[in-house]
Amino acid sequence: MALQSLDIVRRSATTTPSPQQRQTTEVAKLIDVTKCIGCKACQSACMEWNDLREEVGINEGSYTNPHDLTANSWTLMRFAETEENGTLEWLIRKDGCMHCADPGCLKACPSPGAIIQYANGIVDFHEENCIGCGYCIAGCPFDIPRLSEKDSKVYKCTLCSDRVAVGLEPACIKACPTQALVFGSKEDMIEHANERIADLKERGFENAGLYDPPGVGGTHVMYVLHHADKPELYNDLPKDPVISPTVGLWKGIFKPLATAAIFFTALAGFFHYVTVGPNETEEEDEEKKP
Amino acid sequence: MTTRHSPRSIDRYSPSERLNHWITAITFLMLAFSGLALFHPSMFWFTQVFGGPTWTRILHPYIGVVMFVSFSLLAFKFWRHNFLTRNDIVWLRRIGDVVRNREEGLPEVDRYNAGQKLLFWTMIGTISLLLLTGIVIWRPWFAHYFPIDIVRLALLLHAVCAFVIICGIIVHIYAAIWIKGTLGAMVRGTVTRAWARKHHPGWYKQVTEGEKH
């Protein structure tokens, strides 16, 4: 959902600069995995605020429900059981869009303005411009966008851009009973995370750390992890996420070069015609017998 | 061949071959324009020709399937005339002369010249790959059956193949404008005897073999 009250600094499939003059504070959501009790209040609040309802599914032996993100479930609590530090650990991660500073979804999208990035860092899908090609799904390093079966448009977490635009915190933040979710300026969130990490280290989690992956320019949704050295433990959170080099090549240098080459191939034809000229068959050839 | 040709003209393509060619050509152009619309923002406005951006996305792959079937029939008809010969290699080495309309002493060309043959095999390769990769990236029907890395690779390959064959077809179209008398072969089905002797002497000999002079 695009909001004029937030400044758009980047737009999909747009080759000229977007408005950049106004400077807004970058925001971030901090998810402190170590404080999460897996109550799913955030998951419910998200559906409540965004007028979405998930289908009633089946249990597959895990608390993760539904089993994956969908066009209706923009955030999902993923539960993993691991043995770290010689004991069973139940790792719960709130999955959803990371609001990358360098969003692969936006890079891949061919439709102008279907994906936008606000000055505050939120990456939003503007569904009325979405054509349903699914390129964003290939572009995203976190496997986030979901194509709706109802309307063939993609949906994902908006970081409640509509709420943030009017000075409210995202719905999930408001619902969290343990303050595992906090929201504020990115700077403040990093500071808060550092306090939490120092505390965790004191309590024996020496690998505790902040997940703000530099490969995508940092994110506007960050995690405090007890095992920041092994993010894969948390249901395959990627260790060093980057936009896939295949997508980088496809959407990077190849497109403008190929576009220019097509244009110049046609132009070369025209120039050949006006210099060398057509190859005509002279009709007196007709008289000459072979 | 034993078809009887008129004193001035020679039959080159039958009505069904012409129909087949133009169905392929029209669907190809639709694919090129609808694909390029999504390929680079500078050409996004092509989507207006197809009823808007979403319709462009929806229609493109279906047109692709039609084009593939039509092209396959065409390829099945013509493949045997497209094997490269020793003469073709010499012809290719002298491509500079060909481009400058200096045809004296070029090796004898059969039904197709080396350029046409190479384009034929390029089409076989790229159009097959375009179909395969096109299915892998086709949403909402098929893409979700494939691992994401395969989809990414297919997207890149689809774009690369499209680029190669679009350039190839620009050359193909230009050649038909450049070499006067060629277009008639695909429009009315015939070429003049002079044209055939000049551009495809080997073929001319074959088709006129047994004609009484």
Ligand code: HEM
């Ligand atoms: C042979 C069957 C073909 C199939 C099934 C197919 C399918 C697709 C699909 C599914 C897409 C993604 C957009 C969409 O959903 O519409 C696409 C994009 C595209 N197609 Fe095709 N296509 C085919 C043939 C072709 C041909 C012959 C060309 C070139 C003349 C072409 C050029 C393109 C281009 C340039 C794109 C955009 C790629 C990009 O954004 O990088 N396609 N095609």
Ligand code: SF4
């Ligand atoms: S599915 Fe929609 S948002 Fe995603 S890349 Fe295509 S047009 Fe853009």
Ligand code: SF4
């Ligand atoms: S996590 Fe995926 S969908 Fe979200 S901003 Fe990053 S690339 Fe886009």
